[in-house]
Amino acid sequence: MVARAKTEAKKEFFALLARRKMRLTSQRLAIVEAVFGTDQHFTAEQLLAWSRLRDPSVSRATVYRTLPLLVQNGFVQALNLGKEETVYDPNYVDHPSHSHIICTDCDEIVEFESEQLAEIESQIRKQLGFQVDSMTLQVTARCGEFRRLGFCQKRERCSHRDPS
Amino acid sequence: MVARAKTEAKKEFFALLARRKMRLTSQRLAIVEAVFGTDQHFTAEQLLAWSRLRDPSVSRATVYRTLPLLVQNGFVQALNLGKEETVYDPNYVDHPSHSHIICTDCDEIVEFESEQLAEIESQIRKQLGFQVDSMTLQVTARCGEFRRLGFCQKRERCSHRDPS
DNA sequence: GTATTTGCAAATGTTTTGCAAGTAA
DNA sequence: TTACTTGCAAAACATTTGCAAATAC
Numbered sequence: 001m002v003a004r005a006k007t008e009a010k011k012e013f014f015a016l017l018a019r020r021k022m023r024l025t026s027q028r029l030a031i032v033e034a035v036f037g038t039d040q041h042f043t044a045e046q047l048l049a050w051s052r053l054r055d056p057s058v059s060r061a062t063v064y065r066t067l068p069l070l071v072q073n074g075f076v077q078a079l080n081l082g083k084e085e086t087v088y089d090p091n092y093v094d095h096p097s098h099s100h101i102i103c104t105d106c107d108e109i110v111e112f113e114s115e116q117l118a119e120i121e122s123q124i125r126k127q128l129g130f131q132v133d134s135m136t137l138q139v140t141a142r143c144g145e146f147r148r149l150g151f152c153q154k155r156e157r158c159s160h161r162d163p164s
Numbered sequence: 165m166v167a168r169a170k171t172e173a174k175k176e177f178f179a180l181l182a183r184r185k186m187r188l189t190s191q192r193l194a195i196v197e198a199v200f201g202t203d204q205h206f207t208a209e210q211l212l213a214w215s216r217l218r219d220p221s222v223s224r225a226t227v228y229r230t231l232p233l234l235v236q237n238g239f240v241q242a243l244n245l246g247k248e249e250t251v252y253d254p255n256y257v258d259h260p261s262h263s264h265i266i267c268t269d270c271d272e273i274v275e276f277e278s279e280q281l282a283e284i285e286s287q288i289r290k291q292l293g294f295q296v297d298s299m300t301l302q303v304t305a306r307c308g309e310f311r312r313l314g315f316c317q318k319r320e321r322c323s324h325r326d327p328s
Numbered sequence: 329g330t331a332t333t334t335g336c337a338a339a340t341g342t343t344t345t346g347c348a349a350g351t352a353a
Numbered sequence: 354t355t356a357c358t359t360g361c362a363a364a365a366c367a368t369t370t371g372c373a374a375a376t377a378c
Contacts, residue, residue: 208342
């Protein structure tokens with residue numbers, strides 16, 4: 001399911017390009033359609049592959065040049081999970097305040113929302129005087145089921161990897 | 165100020181080595197003394213420099229081999245701030261539940277604690293059934309003062325960098 | 329027409345690793 | 354003694370960049 005907000009976001013991205021007198025090339029188009037056409041987290045390499053399905057002429061360099069544009073303008077969120085590659089989350093536009101639970105049993109990422117984060121933001125503002133730009137909560141946890149069953153009933157996403 | 169907990173932690177680290185039949189080499193000693201001898205965040209490169217003050221024979225490779233041992237056993241926390249290098253935080257043993265505010269005005273890192281994090285953990289456990297291993301909250305924010313004054317009165321740490 | 333953008337390939341910078349020599353227990 | 358560790362230098366890896374050719378407007 002790709003939410004309405006993503007369709008809006010795509011329009012906003014085109015508007016951003018226009019505002020900055022940047023050109024809407026076929027490569028940029030393929031990349032942003034790939035980004036706004038998924039709910040899944042992705043790496044730069046995956047985005048390259050997805051973009052090439054739409055336009056084979058897209059190069060790795062252009063993907064790496066486009067990603068900061070998307071991140072810096074709030075269209076996707078960059079997650080540094082301590083792994084080698086940066087993971088990008090396209091769901092930021094739909095759920096700006098969600099957090100990520102990384103399951104150490106199966107390495108999958110589960111999203112969740114907590115209204116407590118807004119409280120923390122207000123604490124930071126009032127007690128420390130900072131103006132908050134972004135908050136990223138990363139939780140590593142074990143879903144337990146994976147250990148016991150070899151897969152996660154609770155989280156269908158958690159069933160991809162072999163136990164090691 | 166290097167808290168008592170760090171002295172304890174050092175002992176625990178030696179015990180860990182013994183338990184795993186790993187050897188206490190002069191290089192490992194220099195590295196962990198450097199780690200537990202500071203309250204400052206550091207990069208692998210900085211740790212190499214600090215360690216070499218204690219034992220010039222420490223190599224970059226040994227630092228990179230020792231860091232995962234410290235991280236995986238909860239002696240330091242690894243922060244992936246989206247910058248190039250990983251930053252390590254030696255204050256985890258003193259304040260396991262603290263979070264980090266990265267000031268985008270001056271790139272400095274401010275630590276703070278919030279009891280709300282514990283509430284979120286309990287939510288995750290009860291509502292989603294995960295057993296939480298670690299929580300990292302990273303906030304990017306602007307302290308404002310830097311913009312106005314060119315430095316931060318509020319946070320002495322915020323006065324290192326030139327405005328750009 | 330022309331300023332922006334592209335792909336390519338080389339460069340960068342951090343982190344990892346193979347291996348032979350060194351060393352703690 | 355002998356299994357663990359080390360330093361070195363090369364490798365690996367994601368990401369960035371210079372440049373000449375291509376192209377949106």
